[in-house]
Amino acid sequence: MNLSSQSRSRLVIAATFLVALVLSILPWPVWTEQFRPDWVALVLIYWCMALPGRIGVGSGFFAGLILDVLYGSMLGENALAKSLIAFLTVHFHLQLRMFPRWQQAVVVLLLVAANNLLVLWIKHLAGASPSTWSYITPGIVSMLIWPWLFVILRDIRRHGNIS
Amino acid sequence: MLQIAGLQIRVPSNLTRFVLFALLSVALMLLDKRGHHLQNIRAGLTVVFAPIQLIAAVPVRAGGAVVDFFRGDTAQREELERLRKERPLLFARLEKYEALAAENAHLRQLLGTSALVADKALAAELLEVASEPFRRTIVIAKGAKDGLYVGQPVIDAFGIRGQVTEVGVYQSRAILITDPDHAIPVQVNRNGLRAVAFGTGDADTVSIRYLTASADIREGDLLVSSGLGGGFPFGYPVAKVVKIVNNPNESFLDIVATPVAQLGHHKEVLLIWPSKSTTPPAARKPEAPLKPAATKKPPEARQPAPSKPPAASPPTAPTAAPTGPAATPKPEPTPAPPSPPAGEPMP
Numbered sequence: 001m002n003l004s005s006q007s008r009s010r011l012v013i014a015a016t017f018l019v020a021l022v023l024s025i026l027p028w029p030v031w032t033e034q035f036r037p038d039w040v041a042l043v044l045i046y047w048c049m050a051l052p053g054r055i056g057v058g059s060g061f062f063a064g065l066i067l068d069v070l071y072g073s074m075l076g077e078n079a080l081a082k083s084l085i086a087f088l089t090v091h092f093h094l095q096l097r098m099f100p101r102w103q104q105a106v107v108v109l110l111l112v113a114a115n116n117l118l119v120l121w122i123k124h125l126a127g128a129s130p131s132t133w134s135y136i137t138p139g140i141v142s143m144l145i146w147p148w149l150f151v152i153l154r155d156i157r158r159h160g161n162i163s
Numbered sequence: 164m165l166q167i168a169g170l171q172i173r174v175p176s177n178l179t180r181f182v183l184f185a186l187l188s189v190a191l192m193l194l195d196k197r198g199h200h201l202q203n204i205r206a207g208l209t210v211v212f213a214p215i216q217l218i219a220a221v222p223v224r225a226g227g228a229v230v231d232f233f234r235g236d237t238a239q240r241e242e243l244e245r246l247r248k249e250r251p252l253l254f255a256r257l258e259k260y261e262a263l264a265a266e267n268a269h270l271r272q273l274l275g276t277s278a279l280v281a282d283k284a285l286a287a288e289l290l291e292v293a294s295e296p297f298r299r300t301i302v303i304a305k306g307a308k309d310g311l312y313v314g315q316p317v318i319d320a321f322g323i324r325g326q327v328t329e330v331g332v333y334q335s336r337a338i339l340i341t342d343p344d345h346a347i348p349v350q351v352n353r354n355g356l357r358a359v360a361f362g363t364g365d366a367d368t369v370s371i372r373y374l375t376a377s378a379d380i381r382e383g384d385l386l387v388s389s390g391l392g393g394g395f396p397f398g399y400p401v402a403k404v405v406k407i408v409n410n411p412n413e414s415f416l417d418i419v420a421t422p423v424a425q426l427g428h429h430k431e432v433l434l435i436w437p438s439k440s441t442t443p444p445a446a447r448k449p450e451a452p453l454k455p456a457a458t459k460k461p462p463e464a465r466q467p468a469p470s471k472p473p474a475a476s477p478p479t480a481p482t483a484a485p486t487g488p489a490a491t492p493k494p495e496p497t498p499a500p501p502s503p504p505a506g507e508p509m510p
Contacts, residue, residue: 018215025219027292029427031366057180061188069208070215071295072302072329072336075201076191083188087181123297126196 009162013055016043016153017063025070037142038112040067041085045108046153048089049096051163060086077122081115088114105146112139209331216302216334220290248286248431254320255284255433262387262398265352283436285309290334297364299342301325303432306333311434314394318433322400322423323347323388327434339426340369340401349401350389351380357389360402360420366427369402371418376409378416386420396437400424 020039028036040063047055064082068075088111089096096104116135157163175183195201287309291302305311307330315327317337325339338345343364349371350357356379360369374380384404390397402420409416 021215022219025216025291027219027223027289031427033366052177056177057184061184064188065191066208066212066215069205069212071298072300073295073298074192075195075205076188079191080185080188083181083184087177090177120297122192126192 005161009160012156012160012162013047013051016047016156017059019043021063021066021070024067034137035141036138037145038115038138040064040082041112041115042108042142042146042149043153044082044086045089045111046150048086049093050154050157052090052093055086056090057083057086060084074122074126077119080122081118084118085111085115101147101150104150105143108146109139109143112142205329206331209329213331213334216291251286251320251431251433252284255318255435258318258320258322258400259398261385261400262352266398285434286431287434288431297343299325299339299345299362299364299366299426300328301337301339301432302334303337303434304334305434306331306335308332309434310436311335316395316399316435316437318399318435319424319431320433321425322402323395324422324424324426324432326394337432340422340424341366341426347395347401348389348391349386352385352387352400353381354379356380357391358386360386367421368405369420369422371404371420372415374416374418375414376416380404380407380416380418382407385423396435 017040020043023039024036044055044060044063047059060082061079064077064079065075067078067082071078092107096107099107113136116138120135191201195205285305287303287305289301290304301317301324303317311327311330313327313330317324317326323340325337325342325345327335328338329336340347340360340362341364342362345362347360348357349360356374358371358374358378358380360371363370371380371386382404386401386404388395388397388399388401400423402422404418404420406419407416408418
């Protein structure tokens, strides 16, 4: 019983990550690309905050690695960025839980912006030159989505009795 | 929310884990970038996670199916489908025409020949449009089983879109000409000025760098692939110059061009296998007049032909001579229509 609930909750968490991964490669018109929220980061932040003992740097790393494969980018790029997000979230999860929702959203903005800056920086080091691309817009959209996503994921967690 | 301590081993702290995984990421990046040791691993991972890409492609396909369903009865739909498949192929053949016409005008009196051979082409569905920030790539639904190769040109009905960078079994990734990592050798269609078009990362611009203020390039010029480097075939439209800024402080012109291919839309792209003979005209050896020459100027092309069998054509032979011998001093390459050299042994 215990084992089955354990594995079931693991399945639910994996499913939320899967949905996030699909959403992050879902085709949209090109001009909307820069407004695409960082779905994987959002889901990762939520689970790191809710279950820091189970979801952490390792999960972030693997989610980022899958993202690298799907994007066709250099392996490890997003893995490193997502590990950073997971690390920061787990490290501050107690404070984050106490924050009001809007303040959490601001932290999400900062985390996603840090994620994109890190990726941009790695790309520059690797010799690519993405000339003009705002790293802040996905962060802003992620920030706006956070309160709603938080409620959805919390309901999923409570409904599935995941802890 | 408690830590699950495995046996007696202490669970590593959050920071330790981060450092470990960060080092692992850096190692992966170095291996991937420097040595290309990860090609096989990446290929394997791509296959493992292909279902995610297929799921992501479902809404697009379903949307298309729904639209088709409400569109009309079966026969019409089939007809439409067939025509829609044909269209890009026909356009692709057409798109060489412009470059060809210019080339003909410039070179006909010199070479008397122009060689653009129809390339083998394959239509491929677009599975995914680059979603990674900072990059411009697409995923297409054809792979190694269809004979794709890395570096293969990807075009659409309007011009060159990019080239294949990764080949999976069933799907491949292509980099668009607007990707910041991409550069393509081009030439101005009007006068053959050579240049290189670099991607900018911006969805609809490429930049032409390293042209000095004296270069003969104007706004509105069409840039076609020059075929130098051997990656892309000669003569496909690439971009149109939209803005030229001459900043006296810079050594080079700042030239912005818009890709001719519709990078943003269209569900289907074309993969082409350039034939060996499509080299830039300057480097090309005189060859037998090809389809374009024959189809464009039927009356002239025909003229020498009748002259061949009777041998009683001293008046026609001289007329063909001024264009002919200058162009084809080399041993005669192919038999069929090129009669000018054939005229020599006659007397």
